Amino acid sequence: MAFFDYDWSLIWDNREALINGLWTALSVAIVALVISVVGGLGLAVLRTAPKPFSWIALVYTNIFRGVPALVSVIWVYFGVALLLGIRFTVFQAGVIALSLLYSAFFAEIFRSALAAVPFGHTEAGWALGMRSPQIFLSVNLPQAVKIALPNIGSMFIGMVKDTSTFTVIGLLEVVRVTQNLVATTFQPFVLYTAAAIIYVIAAFAIDLIFRLIEGAYVRPPLGIVGRLLRARQRQLIHRIIDRTKAGSLTTESVRLPN
Amino acid sequence: MRMNQIMEEAQGSSGGGQAPIVQLRGINKSFDKNQVLFDIDLDVQRGQHVVIFGPSGSGKSTVLRSINLLAKPDSGSLKVGGIEYGPGLPSEVGVTRGAGLALRRKVGMVFQQFNLFPHLCALDNVALPLRKVHHLSKQQAREKAAIALRRVGLIDRAAHYPAELSGGQQQRVAIARALALDPEVMLFDEPTSALDPELVGEVLKTIREVAETGMTMVVVTHELGFAKEVGDLNVFMEDGRIVESGPRGFYENCTSDRAKEFLKAVM
Ligand SMILES: Nc1ncnc2c1ncn2[C@@H]1O[C@H](COP(=O)(O)OP(=O)(O)OP(=O)(O)O)[C@@H](O)[C@H]1O
Ligand SMILES: [Mg+2]
Numbered sequence: 001m002a003f004f005d006y007d008w009s010l011i012w013d014n015r016e017a018l019i020n021g022l023w024t025a026l027s028v029a030i031v032a033l034v035i036s037v038v039g040g041l042g043l044a045v046l047r048t049a050p051k052p053f054s055w056i057a058l059v060y061t062n063i064f065r066g067v068p069a070l071v072s073v074i075w076v077y078f079g080v081a082l083l084l085g086i087r088f089t090v091f092q093a094g095v096i097a098l099s100l101l102y103s104a105f106f107a108e109i110f111r112s113a114l115a116a117v118p119f120g121h122t123e124a125g126w127a128l129g130m131r132s133p134q135i136f137l138s139v140n141l142p143q144a145v146k147i148a149l150p151n152i153g154s155m156f157i158g159m160v161k162d163t164s165t166f167t168v169i170g171l172l173e174v175v176r177v178t179q180n181l182v183a184t185t186f187q188p189f190v191l192y193t194a195a196a197i198i199y200v201i202a203a204f205a206i207d208l209i210f211r212l213i214e215g216a217y218v219r220p221p222l223g224i225v226g227r228l229l230r231a232r233q234r235q236l237i238h239r240i241i242d243r244t245k246a247g248s249l250t251t252e253s254v255r256l257p258n
Numbered sequence: 259m260r261m262n263q264i265m266e267e268a269q270g271s272s273g274g275g276q277a278p279i280v281q282l283r284g285i286n287k288s289f290d291k292n293q294v295l296f297d298i299d300l301d302v303q304r305g306q307h308v309v310i311f312g313p314s315g316s317g318k319s320t321v322l323r324s325i326n327l328l329a330k331p332d333s334g335s336l337k338v339g340g341i342e343y344g345p346g347l348p349s350e351v352g353v354t355r356g357a358g359l360a361l362r363r364k365v366g367m368v369f370q371q372f373n374l375f376p377h378l379c380a381l382d383n384v385a386l387p388l389r390k391v392h393h394l395s396k397q398q399a400r401e402k403a404a405i406a407l408r409r410v411g412l413i414d415r416a417a418h419y420p421a422e423l424s425g426g427q428q429q430r431v432a433i434a435r436a437l438a439l440d441p442e443v444m445l446f447d448e449p450t451s452a453l454d455p456e457l458v459g460e461v462l463k464t465i466r467e468v469a470e471t472g473m474t475m476v477v478v479t480h481e482l483g484f485a486k487e488v489g490d491l492n493v494f495m496e497d498g499r500i501v502e503s504g505p506r507g508f509y510e511n512c513t514s515d516r517a518k519e520f521l522k523a524v525m
Pocket of ligand 2: 318
C-alpha cells in the first residue's frame, strides 16, 4: 500500500473529536496535577516528621511510584466498586488513579527541592525570630517550588500521556476517540498518527507554559510574563525608595508595635 | 563613678551596677558524644562590644549560637535581656515558643554566609521578618526596611535581588535585616570571612557604625585589627573553653601562653 492510499483527510475531518479527546485528557491531568502537587507536598513534609510518620510517607511513595497507571485506574474504578460499593465516574476514577501515583512522584520532587534550599536560610529565619511554619511558607517553599518547577512540568507531560491508559475504563480521551474512529474507518495508521501528533503538540505547549512560569519564578524575573507579574511590586518598591531618599521617611514614621 | 562603671564594663565583671544584658553561666554543649563547650561563663554589659577569637573548631560559633538558642545548651543557664533559658525552665520544651522565642527576638545575628533569601529583593528581605514577627502591613514593613537600608547605605539597591549584589552589599543587607527588628544585642559570626578582601572594608565600616550607636555586640572575627579597635572585652577560646579574657589592650597584654602563641601565629 502506497502512502497516498491512506486517507489523511480523516485527520482533518475528525479534528473536533480528537481535540475533544485531548481536552478530556488535559482536564483529568490538570485536576490530578493540582491534587498531586498538594498531596506530594504533604508527603514531602511528612517525610521530615518524626519516625512513624515519616515511614508512612516513605512506604506510600515507594509503593505508588511502582504502580502503572493502567493498574491504578482498574483498582480505583473496578476494585473500589467491588470492595466498597463506591462507583466513581470514569472522570473521577481517572483523576484519583493519577493523583495516587503522581503524589508519590511529586513527594520525591519536593523532598529533594526542599533539601536543596540551604539550611542557613532556615537558621536565618529562626535568628530573625520567625516561627518554623512561617519560615517554611515564606522562605523554603518559594525556593523549593522554583527548583521543582522543571520537574513538575515533565511530570505533567507524563500525566497527560498516562491518561491514554484510561481508555480501559472508557474515558473518552485521545486514544479512546482514536479507537472509536478506527472502528468505523479502518484507518488505524492514519488515526494513531494523528493521536501521536496531538500528544506531541500538547507536550510542546505544556513545556512552553512551564518555561514561562519558571521565568516568572527566577529572581530577578525573566521574560515578559515574569516582568509583568512583578511590575506592580516594583513600582511600589521604587516609590518607597524615592520617598526614603527624599528624606520623607524617618525612623519615627514607622515604629515597631511593642 | 562614670569612669569606674566604664572600667567595670570593660572587664566584663558582673558585680555591681547594671545587670548584664547577656549572661551565660556554666554552659555545656555536646554534639552526639563530642563535647564542644565546657562550662562557659560570659557576661555582656549593655553597650559593650565583645570580641571572641581563637583557633578553628574552638567553639566560638557555638557560644554565639547558644546566645540566641540556635544551639541549645545541654546544661547551664542563659539570660538575655531579663529572659532566662536553662534546663528545667519552661522555655526548654519548645524554643520557638514562649520564653525561648521572646529571648531569641531580643537578639540579631549576622552570619558568615549572609543567608539572604534569594527569592526576595533587598527591601523585602528586610521587610519579611518585620511582617512575620511584628505583624506590620506590607507597606509599613517596607518603609521600615527602607530606613534600615538607608542606614547601611544601600537604599539605591533596595529593589535588587541578592544575586545582583556584591558579597559586601549582601552582608550589609543582612545587617540591616537584623537591625530593623530593633534587637538589644547583635551577634556577628565571622561577618567578613566569606568576602573577597576588597569587600571586607565596607562591611567592617558598617559594623563600626553600628557599634558607634551604642549597640551591644558580640563579634567572632579573625580580623584582629578590627578586634583591637572595637573590643571592649576580648575573649580567647580554645578547645571549647574560655582560656583568657580581658579589656582593651588585651592583644598586647594577655598572659596565657596559649593566647600569646595564637596571636603570634596569626599576626
Ligand atoms: N551542628 C554540629 N554538629 C556536630 N558538630 C558540630 C556542629 N557544630 C559544631 N560542631 C563541632 O563543634 C566544634 C566547635 O565548632 P564551632 O563551629 O563552634 O567552632 P568555631 O570556633 O566557630 O570554628 P571556626 O573558626 O572554624 O568557625 C567543632 O569541633 C565542630 O566540628
Ligand atoms: Mg565558627
